[in-house]
Every structure is written in C-alpha cells, then in structure tokens.
Amino acid sequence: MxxxxxxxxxxxxxxxxxxxxxxxxxxxxxxxxxxxxxxxxxxxxxxxxxxxxxxxxxxxxxxxxxxxxxxxxxxxxxxxxxxxxxxxxxxxxxxxxxxxxxxGNGFPMEEYEGRNLVFVAGGIGLIPLRSCIIYAMAHRERYGRIQIFYGARTPRDLMYLPDLKRWEQAAGIECYLTVDRPDETWRGHVGVVGSLFRKPDVRMAVENTTAFVCGPPIMFRFVIQDLKGMGFEDRHIVSTLERYMKCGVGKCGHCCIGVAYVCVDGPVFTYEQIRKLGEEI
Ligand SMILES: Cc1cc2nc3c(=O)[nH]c(=O)nc-3n(C[C@H](O)[C@H](O)[C@H](O)COP(=O)(O)OP(=O)(O)OC[C@H]3O[C@@H](n4cnc5c(N)ncnc54)[C@H](O)[C@@H]3O)c2cc1C
Ligand code: FES
Missing domain, CATH: 2.40.30.10 (Translation factors)
Structure with a gap:
C-alpha cells in the first residue's frame, strides 16, 4: 500500500x-x-x-x-x-x-577555507552569525585569522554573554566588544561597532578575508562604508536578508526581491548580490 x-x-x-x-x-x-x-x-x-x-x-x-x-x-x-x-x-x-x-542556502563555509574571517555584528545581528563563529572555531585549522567585532546599545544589550566571555579569552581568535552607551559597570570600549576597527590595538584582516556583517540597517550601511574604505570587495562581504515569509520553500512568492526568493536563494547573499538586486538595507 x-x-x-x-x-x-x-x-x-x-x-x-x-x-x-x-x-x-x-x-x-x-x-x-x-x-x-x-x-x-x-x-x-x-x-x-x-x-x-x-x-x-x-x-x-x-x-x-x-x-x-x-x-x-x-x-x-x-x-x-x-x-x-x-x-x-x-x-x-x-x-x-x-x-x-x-x-535557505546558508553560508558556504567550505568556500572560505584558507581565508581570514571577520565577523561584524550589531545587536541581535549576532544570532545568525553565532552559528558561523562556533563552526569556524570548531574547524579552526581550516581558516586564517578570526576576528569578531560586536556592538550593542548598552552593556545590558550584549547577547550570548557566556560565548562572548569565551571568545574574548580563546586563543587564536580576536574578539572586540563595544557599547554605544556605557553604564557604571562597563570598562570596555565605547562607540559604534565600526569605531573598533580604528582602535590602536586592532589590526584588521583585509587581504584574503571574508567579512560577515549582520545588524540593524544603519549599522550595516556604516560598516559597509568602513569595509569598502579598507579595500574589501563587495563579493567578499556577506550578510543575511530578512523578508516577510510564508512558505519558506520558494512557492508563495512573499519573500521575492527582484528575481531572488530570499527563502531559497538566500537568506545569505554577498554584498555584490545585494547591490545587483537593487536592495536597500
Ligand atoms: C530568515 C529570517 C530569519 C529570522 N530569524 C530571526 C531570529 O533568529 N530571531 C528573531 O527574533 N527574529 C527572527 N526573524 C524575524 C521574525 O521572523 C519576526 O520577528 C517574526 O516573524 C514576527 O512574528 P510575530 O507574529 O511575532 O510578529 P507580527 O505580529 O507578524 O509582527 C510584529 C511586528 O514585527 C514586524 N515584523 C514581522 N516580521 C518581520 C520580519 N521578517 N522582518 C522585520 N520585521 C518584521 C512587523 O512589521 C510588526 O511590526 C527572522 C526573519 C527571517 C525572514
Ligand atoms: S517565503 Fe514563500 S517563496 Fe519565499
């Protein structure tokens, strides 16, 4: 039967x-x-x-x-x-x-093997990037330098605190945190996430590097400007797009941007693809 x-x-x-x-x-x-x-x-x-x-x-x-x-x-x-x-x-x-x-497609982590990885997250933008960071750390020998730049509005808005503490102390990765507005407990950097790139003790990886950027639109725009100013090419900047979805499997059309269905062609896109789609973030 x-x-x-x-x-x-x-x-x-x-x-x-x-x-x-x-x-x-x-x-x-x-x-x-x-x-x-x-x-x-x-x-x-x-x-x-x-x-x-x-x-x-x-x-x-x-x-x-x-x-x-x-x-x-x-x-x-x-x-x-x-x-x-x-x-x-x-x-x-x-x-x-x-x-x-x-x-969805996910990040092609195999394509980045042999490259440096720079993760830039703002606020809850760390949610999708956490998976890649942990994955890259679990396969540490496959990647070059790993740098994490994470910013939140206040110290109380920093997510995944146990992970952040581990990443700050882990050998072989560089993790930098910042907040826009400190409180009396905060001893770290103050400023938007892009201001971390200009700290005297930070040496950004640029050559042979893929940058992952996730966060609110305003942060995304400024970080892209910074990265491009440093010489990052659009195809080496990757992000995830959020669109209203219904089916999630390429049937209903709710998530279309131009010719792309975010649910099946994305949610991961390079900045080069995002620009071709005419997408404003
Ligand atoms: C691929 C993808 C991954 C996501 N991952 C996460 C995640 O890990 N954690 C998380 O908290 N959220 C995530 N979101 C957003 C999440 O899907 C929405 O917040 C959720 O659909 C809201 O449903 P609701 O019924 O609670 O709110 P609703 O009653 O549907 O909406 C409440 C408010 O949220 C706004 N809203 C609803 N959906 C979205 C959306 N997709 N983008 C922007 N604004 C929206 C509405 O305009 C409205 O103002 C993701 C979205 C996508 C497309
Ligand atoms: S959510 Fe239905 S086609 Fe993408």
Whole structure:
C-alpha cells in the first residue's frame, strides 16, 4: 500500500527543554524533536540557514539557527515583537510546538577555507552569525585569522554573554566588544561597532578575508562604508536578508526581491548580490 506524500508544510513536533533570558524581550529556547530520527536529520543544517517555527493555533514565523551543526543542542533566539513570538515566549519547558526546515542556502563555509574571517555584528545581528563563529572555531585549522567585532546599545544589550566571555579569552581568535552607551559597570570600549576597527590595538584582516556583517540597517550601511574604505570587495562581504515569509520553500512568492526568493536563494547573499538586486538595507 503506498502512502500519500508528506506535505511540505507539515511541521514536526518539537519539545521545549529550557529557556534562557538573553536581553530585554529576547530569549533563547532550547528544544528537541519528539522523534529522534527527525532530530538527526535536522542536525545536518548549515550555518546561516533558518527554520519555520509554528505555535499551534497561533501561526508560523521564520527564525535563524544560532547553534552550529558542530554543537549538540538545538535552539532559537527570539525577540518578542508580535503574536507568534509572544506565544513562543509564553511556552514552558515540556510544551510542544512545530518546526520545519532547515531552509535557505546558508553560508558556504567550505568556500572560505584558507581565508581570514571577520565577523561584524550589531545587536541581535549576532544570532545568525553565532552559528558561523562556533563552526569556524570548531574547524579552526581550516581558516586564517578570526576576528569578531560586536556592538550593542548598552552593556545590558550584549547577547550570548557566556560565548562572548569565551571568545574574548580563546586563543587564536580576536574578539572586540563595544557599547554605544556605557553604564557604571562597563570598562570596555565605547562607540559604534565600526569605531573598533580604528582602535590602536586592532589590526584588521583585509587581504584574503571574508567579512560577515549582520545588524540593524544603519549599522550595516556604516560598516559597509568602513569595509569598502579598507579595500574589501563587495563579493567578499556577506550578510543575511530578512523578508516577510510564508512558505519558506520558494512557492508563495512573499519573500521575492527582484528575481531572488530570499527563502531559497538566500537568506545569505554577498554584498555584490545585494547591490545587483537593487536592495536597500
Ligand atoms: C530568515 C529570517 C530569519 C529570522 N530569524 C530571526 C531570529 O533568529 N530571531 C528573531 O527574533 N527574529 C527572527 N526573524 C524575524 C521574525 O521572523 C519576526 O520577528 C517574526 O516573524 C514576527 O512574528 P510575530 O507574529 O511575532 O510578529 P507580527 O505580529 O507578524 O509582527 C510584529 C511586528 O514585527 C514586524 N515584523 C514581522 N516580521 C518581520 C520580519 N521578517 N522582518 C522585520 N520585521 C518584521 C512587523 O512589521 C510588526 O511590526 C527572522 C526573519 C527571517 C525572514
Ligand atoms: S517565503 Fe514563500 S517563496 Fe519565499
């Protein structure tokens, strides 16, 4: 007897394990698939891919995958902005929700082997880049220098604090943090993320380097100007685009920019591709 084909849109049941507060309105949700076979299949995702998260009876939304496939746990880091994300924030450990994916192209980490990697993140832009950073660290011998530049509005807006502490102390990577507005506890750099590039103790990798840039549009524009001023070519700057999505699998057209479907052709694009699409960030 033949079985009907499984719907593309059918989410798999996931169980929430625990929730960690990151910053105001942002939490990290650790989860696993109810079916261990689904968990094993999902774990083959690439850094930079995303998944569709369903809150039963409420709706579905796209979310990046901040874990690296080299890590054991699966999790999302989600800012509460509207009905679906609010409903996820209301879940308790043991509650069930739906996940389908992984979707999208992801960062071609193999193409960057032998190159230096510069990660520049602002605010929650660190969510999609975390996966690449952990992946690159797990395969340290494949890459040249690894530099991380991360900025947030205030010290309370710095995400993934345990990771930041590890990265600051890890041998073989350079991690620089900054905040726009310090508080009485902050002993570090003050200024926008691009101001870190000009610190006297920073020697930016430029030759044979790929720069990953994720953050709010204003930060993106200034960082691109800085990088281009240093000699980065558009094809060596990569980012992720966020667009309203429905299907996530190239069927509905909601995420189109020009000829590109962000859900299947992206969400990772080089700055050269972003410019060709005529996209304003
Ligand atoms: C590929 C991709 C990856 C993403 N990864 C993450 C992630 O890791 N963590 C995270 O917190 N969010 C992420 N987002 C954004 C997330 O999908 C939206 O915040 C979510 O859809 C909001 O759903 P909602 O029902 O809670 O809000 P809604 O009620 O739908 O909207 C509430 C408010 O958020 C705005 N909004 C909704 N969706 C988007 C969007 N895609 N871009 C900009 N503004 C939007 C609306 O205009 C409205 O002002 C990602 C989006 C994409 C496309
Ligand atoms: S979200 Fe439907 S085509 Fe991209």
């Amino acid at each position: 033949s079985h009907p084909p499984e719907s593309l849109y059918l989410p798999k049941v996931a169980v929430l394990d625990r929730v960690v507060d990151e910053i105001a309105e942002v939490k990290t949700f650790y989860w696993h698939f109810e079916d261990p076979a689904e968990q094993a299949a999902f774990k083959r995702f690439r850094p930079g891919q995303f998944a569709q998260v369903s809150i039963f009876g409420v709706g579905e939304f796209p979310a990046s995958l901040p874990p690296s496939p080299t890590e054991d746990e699966t999790f999302f880091t989600i800012r509460r902005v509207g009905s679906c994300t609010e409903a996820l924030h209301a879940l308790k450990p043991g509650d069930r929700f739906g996940v389908r994916g992984p979707y």
